[in-house]
Amino acid sequence: MKTWLHRQTFKPDITVAVFFGVVAIFFYGSILWTFYMSLTRSTLMPNYAVVGLDQYVKLFTNYRWLVSCLNMVIFGVLFIVGTLGFGTILAIFADRRIQAESLFRTIFLYPLAVSLIVTGLSWRWVLDPVNGLQGLMRNAGWENFTFDWLTNPDRAIYTLVIASIWHSSGLVMVIVLAGLRGVDNDLWKAIRMEGIPLWRAYLQVIFPGMRPVIASCVVLLMSEVIRGYDLVIAMTKGGPGIATEMPAKFAVDFYFARVNLGLASAASIVMLMLSLLMLLPYFYSEFRKRT
Amino acid sequence: MSSVSIRQIRKSFAGLTVLDSVDMEIAPGEFVVILGSSGCGKSTLLNVIAGLDDCDSGQILINDVDVSGLEPSQRGLAMVFQSYALFPAMTVRRNLSFGMEIAGTPKAKIAEKVAWAAKLLQIEALLERKPSQLSGGQRQRVAIGRALVRSSSICLFDEPLSNLDAKLRAETRVELKELHETLKSTMIYVTHDQIEAMTMADRVAVMHKGRVEQFAEPQKVYEKPASLFVAGFIGSPAMNFLKGYLEGTRRFKTHDVSLDASSYGFATGPAAEEAILGIRCEDVNVVERGAPDSIPATLAFTELLGADALGWFDCLGQRFSVKLTIDAARTMQKDVGFRFNMSKASFFSAATERRL
Numbered sequence: 001m002k003t004w005l006h007r008q009t010f011k012p013d014i015t016v017a018v019f020f021g022v023v024a025i026f027f028y029g030s031i032l033w034t035f036y037m038s039l040t041r042s043t044l045m046p047n048y049a050v051v052g053l054d055q056y057v058k059l060f061t062n063y064r065w066l067v068s069c070l071n072m073v074i075f076g077v078l079f080i081v082g083t084l085g086f087g088t089i090l091a092i093f094a095d096r097r098i099q100a101e102s103l104f105r106t107i108f109l110y111p112l113a114v115s116l117i118v119t120g121l122s123w124r125w126v127l128d129p130v131n132g133l134q135g136l137m138r139n140a141g142w143e144n145f146t147f148d149w150l151t152n153p154d155r156a157i158y159t160l161v162i163a164s165i166w167h168s169s170g171l172v173m174v175i176v177l178a179g180l181r182g183v184d185n186d187l188w189k190a191i192r193m194e195g196i197p198l199w200r201a202y203l204q205v206i207f208p209g210m211r212p213v214i215a216s217c218v219v220l221l222m223s224e225v226i227r228g229y230d231l232v233i234a235m236t237k238g239g240p241g242i243a244t245e246m247p248a249k250f251a252v253d254f255y256f257a258r259v260n261l262g263l264a265s266a267a268s269i270v271m272l273m274l275s276l277l278m279l280l281p282y283f284y285s286e287f288r289k290r291t
Numbered sequence: 292m293s294s295v296s297i298r299q300i301r302k303s304f305a306g307l308t309v310l311d312s313v314d315m316e317i318a319p320g321e322f323v324v325i326l327g328s329s330g331c332g333k334s335t336l337l338n339v340i341a342g343l344d345d346c347d348s349g350q351i352l353i354n355d356v357d358v359s360g361l362e363p364s365q366r367g368l369a370m371v372f373q374s375y376a377l378f379p380a381m382t383v384r385r386n387l388s389f390g391m392e393i394a395g396t397p398k399a400k401i402a403e404k405v406a407w408a409a410k411l412l413q414i415e416a417l418l419e420r421k422p423s424q425l426s427g428g429q430r431q432r433v434a435i436g437r438a439l440v441r442s443s444s445i446c447l448f449d450e451p452l453s454n455l456d457a458k459l460r461a462e463t464r465v466e467l468k469e470l471h472e473t474l475k476s477t478m479i480y481v482t483h484d485q486i487e488a489m490t491m492a493d494r495v496a497v498m499h500k501g502r503v504e505q506f507a508e509p510q511k512v513y514e515k516p517a518s519l520f521v522a523g524f525i526g527s528p529a530m531n532f533l534k535g536y537l538e539g540t541r542r543f544k545t546h547d548v549s550l551d552a553s554s555y556g557f558a559t560g561p562a563a564e565e566a567i568l569g570i571r572c573e574d575v576n577v578v579e580r581g582a583p584d585s586i587p588a589t590l591a592f593t594e595l596l597g598a599d600a601l602g603w604f605d606c607l608g609q610r611f612s613v614k615l616t617i618d619a620a621r622t623m624q625k626d627v628g629f630r631f632n633m634s635k636a637s638f639f640s641a642a643t644e645r646r647l
Contacts, residue, residue: 184376186373186376187378189363190372190377195362195364204381208381
């Protein structure tokens with residue numbers, strides 16, 4: 001039996017088929033099922049009668065959902081721009097052959113090793129108006145010091161931005177630094193021969209030549225934005241009020257807390273469409289390059 | 292046209308001497324090739340001239356002005372790199388104009404310069420393309436163009452042809468030489484390829500272990516190598532060597548054979564010392580075994596090269612290469628004798644390895 005098995009050539013096919021089966025059922029199968037549910041009026045339990053796009057209409061007239069989407073856009077733009085900018089500046093400093101570079105690299109990359117839940121909790125403590133930074137400064141004698149963004153409905157979203165920039169800048173730094181290390185030494189020599197100022201060299205020569213690296217960073221950060229759930233839960237729980245609601249949190253809430261399977265599924269499908277839409281420019285540029 | 296003086300340049304890196312008191316005087320409009328194997332310090336020397344690398348001591352003078360403390364962009368030089376180093380996200384036109392833009396050149400002047408360089412290098416059709424859409428040879432032209440528009444009278448080349456294939460390399464070699472004739476600017480060209488050095492240079496500087504072994508016209512470097520290293524490095528196949536003893540009477544003794552060397556133009560007075568005889572493959576005459584003033588040799592094999600042939604012989608324990616005609620190679624006997632053309636041979640001191 002054993003030697004018979006060894007002689008067979010179809011073994012790799014079986015392995016791959018099992019893998020594809022798992023992916024097909026649990027990944028794409030789930031997507032299809034979710035899509036199906038979004039077309040029904042399911043609440044706690046699945047209801048298999050298709051009613052059309054009712055749930056989508058409900059979704060886009062739901063104030064909380066619209067606020068969630070707007071929050072995601074504000075958070076996403078600020079977070080991606082901020083993280084890219086901050087991480088890139090760190091990478092440039094690290095690339096200028098500073099002292100103890102590996103120490104700084106570890107320090108800046110370390111936040112990434114901390115889970116978003118812990119990140120959110122820590123920043124909640126730091127930004128807590130009573131026990132955090134504001135309280136500390138007031139106890140130190142600065143009675144008028146005010147930094148209450150966490151509890152201010154207009155500002156709470158920015159505390160999420162600060163925490164997630166802190167969390168992800170190290171990742172961007174490492175990726176951009178790897179790209180910078182790959183820049184041809186002759187290119188730097190040519191830049192010196194032409195007398196190009198350093199900031200123009202980075203802005204007009206080096207970074208435009210690193211477009212694929214930057215694009216990878218943006219795609220990675222975008223997925224963080226759309227998935228954004230755990231940080232919100234740990235830091236603000238969507239509050240104050242619904243000031244920091246996010247689409248992912250909306251979906252989870254409607255699945256489990258408010259038992260509206262149909263609406264939550266519609267929200268999930270819209271999020272999937274949004275992800276694909278965001279990746280479109282990336283795929284387009286990649287595809288164009290091949291042909 | 293500018294002159295370049297390199298005076299007593301020294302550089303060591305982590306205890307290793309990279310440049311060991313290099314001296315060179317380069318005349319205005321001269322095409323100088325710095326030749327050497329990898330790690331001999333030739334690229335470092337070029338970087339020091341450009342100001343891209345610091346040296347420990349010594350001076351670089353351009354038109355008799357000391358530029359040692361100046362930034363690379365202030366020295367009035369242009370440079371072409373081995374990997375071309377084009378600005379990746381810019382079109383060819385912008386690659387050419389960007390440096391002038393930084394320097395604050397008026398727009399009309401920039402356009403005029405770009406048009407001139409593009410016409411000279413025949414890259415007018417490529418001006419709107421990105422470097423990634425160009426072939427290696429086209430990138431090379433753009434890199435040269437970027438150096439030309441700097442309108443500096445000195446141009447440095449760091450192995451510019453080594454990334455091209457053999458055919459393109461030969462074509463570009465000729466074009467570079469023509470460019471030099473047209474522009475008459477001073478060119479300093481670093482390479483490890485001796486054919487490039489022999490064909491393009493007005494003078495060749497052969498470098499070895501951070502020293503300039505010889506700085507002379509290519510033909511002189513070939514015919515009268517200044518040291519044992521240059522003799523072995525230049526020429527293909529390599530020069531044949533025989534160790535022996537040079538007597539005061541101008542006779543060279545090796546392995547019981549005594550050869551008359553009186554026709555050789557000695558640079559030094561008669562003195563008895565251990566010496567090495569070097570002879571090129573075309574300066575060995577094959578004669579009959581036992582002929583007067585000859586040494587015995589045995590044929591190992593012959594290589595027919597089309598126009599002529601190469602015979603490989605064993606002579607006094609050494610492998611010798613000898614240039615032969617095709618007919619001679621076909622009828623060559625096994626046991627023969629060698630007679631050397633002593634006026635074209637080279638003698639080196641065994642102690643100093645310098646030419647005698």
